[in-house]
Amino acid sequence: MPFSEIHGQDRAVDALRAALRRGTLHHAYLLAGPEGVGKGTVARLLAQAANCEGGRPDDACGACGPCRKIERGVHPDVVVVEPERVMARAGRWEPKGGRTPSRDIVVDQIRELVDRRLSLRRYEGRHRFVILDPADAMNVQAQNALLKTLEEPPPDTTLALVSSSADALLPTVRSRCLRLGFAPLPVELLVERLVAQGRSPEKARLAASLAAGSLGRALALDEDALAERREAVEQAARLPPDDAGAWVAFARDRARDREAARETCELLLVWLRDVLARAMGGDGAPLALGELAQETAAAAAALGPVEAVRRGDAVRRALAALRHNAAPVLALERMLIGWFHG
Numbered sequence: 015m016p017f018s019e020i021h022g023q024d025r026a027v028d029a030l031r032a033a034l035r036r037g038t039l040h041h042a043y044l045l046a047g048p049e050g051v052g053k054g055t056v057a058r059l060l061a062q063a064a065n066c067e068g069g070r071p072d073d074a075c076g077a078c079g080p081c082r083k084i085e086r087g088v089h090p091d092v093v094v095v096e097p098e099r100v101m102a103r104a105g106r107w108e109p110k111g112g113r114t115p116s117r118d119i120v121v122d123q124i125r126e127l128v129d130r131r132l133s134l135r136r137y138e139g140r141h142r143f144v145i146l147d148p149a150d151a152m153n154v155q156a157q158n159a160l161l162k163t164l165e166e167p168p169p170d171t172t173l174a175l176v177s178s179s180a181d182a183l184l185p186t187v188r189s190r191c192l193r194l195g196f197a198p199l200p201v202e203l204l205v206e207r208l209v210a211q212g213r214s215p216e217k218a219r220l221a222a223s224l225a226a227g228s229l230g231r232a233l234a235l236d237e238d239a240l241a242e243r244r245e246a247v248e249q250a251a252r253l254p255p256d257d258a259g260a261w262v263a264f265a266r267d268r269a270r271d272r273e274a275a276r277e278t279c280e281l282l283l284v285w286l287r288d289v290l291a292r293a294m295g296g297d298g299a300p301l302a303l304g305e306l307a308q309e310t311a312a313a314a315a316a317l318g319p320v321e322a323v324r325r326g327d328a329v330r331r332a333l334a335a336l337r338h339n340a341a342p343v344l345a346l347e348r349m350l351i352g353w354f355h356g
């Protein structure tokens with residue numbers, strides 16, 4: 015897989031390719047940005063490009079010996095460190111002293127890396143890589159154990175710290191890395207990628223609208239669950255403003271648990287964005303919820319832009335309350351009272 019397969023991350027990718035061409039790779043990169051936008055893929059691709067025998071200084075051919083070994087995870091000079099539990103699932107973790115694998119990257123893993131792997135010479139590669147994915151899974155002791163290596167790395171070695179919550183890393187770790195920012199992917203790009211994978215344009219647009227810029231998240235959305243949630247929006251769109259009994263029934267029905275309530279709210283936000291776009295006169299733009307075009311047009315005409323924004327704010331407050339452990343049914347009820355009696 016060449017760098018041209020990475021979409022929407024030109025700044026980070028261009029910076030790395032320029033460093034590859036000049037032979038000036040930094041000793042430690044922090045690949046930071048949202049989940050599911052290609053950070054881990056870029057880190058592995060960088061290791062391939064730096065060791066590729068395909069003849070291009072700034073890309074990977076994907077077919078030569080080193081490229082294939084790195085892809086299969088068996089290149090001796092490309093070490094991937096993941097949380098113990100992830101490595102256990104992949105059969106790459108041996109039980110130590112009878113304890114169960116941790117969900118962290120623990121200090122033993124970093125010591126093993128620093129004292130053993132990195133103290134040896136390179137075996138066969140031109141440039142050694144250590145990919146910590148996700149780096150924020152390192153607990154504090156593990157991060158501290160890595161500091162000296164970040165300060166004085168062995169020659170021809172690059173550490174790639176992959177993180178979707180870089181703020182969770184110690185400042186001393188962050189400051190020793192060159193930060194490469196990865197952006198959320200634009201909705202249109204997500205739609206294109208999902209359609210290329212065989213989704214219908216309508217389903218792709220809905221999944222893309224809910225995915226907050228993450229292709230990983232868009233791909234993980236379950237289509238049946240989405241269809242059920244769409245019914246919730248349809249119901250909400252038809253709720254009568256003067257029938258409190260109907261709101262209570264809706265809240266009970268859609269807030270069986272916290273997750274269900276949260277998902278309903280997220281989809282309501284997507285729908286209210288559609289309503290706002292229509293109310294502002296944006297007739298041309300495609301709707302995220304294309305199947306609800308009629309309900310959306312009716313709501314846009316009835317509510318207007320100011321009310322659409324106000325209802326969106328009520329949904330955001332409900333989401334915040336759900337994050338802070340509010341009872342799900344109550345959170346939805348309050349949201350609806352805000353809609354109809356705000």
Ligand SMILES: [Zn+2]
Pocket residue numbers: 062065066067068074075076077078079080081082
């Ligand atoms: Zn290659």
